[in-house]
Amino acid sequence: GENVEQHPSTLSVQEGDSAVIKCTYSDSASNYFPWYKQELGKGPQLIIDIRSNVGEKKDQRIAVTLNKTAKHFSLHITETQPEDSAVYFCAASISGSARQLTFGSGTQLTVLP
Amino acid sequence: KAGVTQTPRYLIKTRGQQVTLSCSPISGHRSVSWYQQTPGQGLQFLFEYFSETQRNKGNFPGRFSGRQFSNSRSEMNVSTLELGDSALYLCASSPRGTDTNTEAFFGQGTRLTVV
Numbered sequence: 001g002e003n004v005e006q007h008p009s010t011l012s013v014q015e016g017d018s019a020v021i022k023c024t025y026s027d028s029a030s031n032y033f034p035w036y037k038q039e040l041g042k043g044p045q046l047i048i049d050i051r052s053n054v055g056e057k058k059d060q061r062i063a064v065t066l067n068k069t070a071k072h073f074s075l076h077i078t079e080t081q082p083e084d085s086a087v088y089f090c091a092a093s094i095s096g097s098a099r100q101l102t103f104g105s106g107t108q109l110t111v112l113p
Numbered sequence: 114k115a116g117v118t119q120t121p122r123y124l125i126k127t128r129g130q131q132v133t134l135s136c137s138p139i140s141g142h143r144s145v146s147w148y149q150q151t152p153g154q155g156l157q158f159l160f161e162y163f164s165e166t167q168r169n170k171g172n173f174p175g176r177f178s179g180r181q182f183s184n185s186r187s188e189m190n191v192s193t194l195e196l197g198d199s200a201l202y203l204c205a206s207s208p209r210g211t212d213t214n215t216e217a218f219f220g221q222g223t224r225l226t227v228v
Contacts, residue, residue: 001172034216043117043203043219044156089156098207098217099144100169103156 002027004092006104013080014112021107023090024072030092033066033073034101038087046098047088048075080111115140117206117220125226131192134223138185138206145187146217147179150201159202162187194227201225 003026013019025033031052036044050057050064050073057064061080066073077084087108091101118137126132138145147159158171162181179189185206191198201224205217 036219041221043205043221045219046216049216091156097215098205099146099161099163099215100158100171101146101148101156101217102158103148105155 002030002092002094002102004090004102004104006090006107008107009105010108010110012110012112015080015082017080019075019077019080019084019109019111021075021088021090021109022072023074023092023104024070025092025102026071027092027094028068028071029094030071032093032095032097033064034091034093034098035062035064035075036089036091038089038106044089049098077109080109082111082113085109085111117204117218119202119204119220119223121223122221123224123226125228126194128194128196128227130194131190132194132225133188133190134202134204134225136187136189136204136206136220138187138204139208139218142206142208142218143185144207144209144215145181145185146205146207147187147189148203148205149173150203150222151199156203159189191225196227199225199227 006023034049038044063076090104144163146161161169181187201222203222205219207215
């Protein structure tokens, strides 16, 4: 089955700096790659997603890039703010939708004021 | 618009007991997926329901089961509870079950503690 690896497990950045989280996947049939943010006591919240026919997608301070050949995708957060502090999860799916997701192990992002 | 509602939020059970968790998806959503989240194993897919039918199942023992009702509400059941079943159980709903290009919206989860 699909396996998703996520790095780093923890990341500390200064407010205003950029943060990058990387994931690799094993199943070349995967075609949907969402990123979730989970705050303490809450369920994961979708922040951005990308499909296999797109190489890059941006939404304000957040961007995701996908390299299908290398089977890896990355989350980029620019101009980080303290409220960006949370656990971030990448995921992959072969169904083209979020119905059955394989998650990475998560990255604890801390933005220092 | 109300989000995904999971009940109860917290639950304490004894080994050997069984438990039923409930999930009410966003109004109009027909697909419901369940995930188990633990510190050691992370987020793992349990199963997915659409139109009262289980369409996909993750790698969990038969003690884990679920169902979906005609109003799309879903329940999951864990029988003969083990200490290792202690986890946050998350439910996610999606608008449609057969189309691509649908995202999942998660509830806040049910925190199950087995003692």
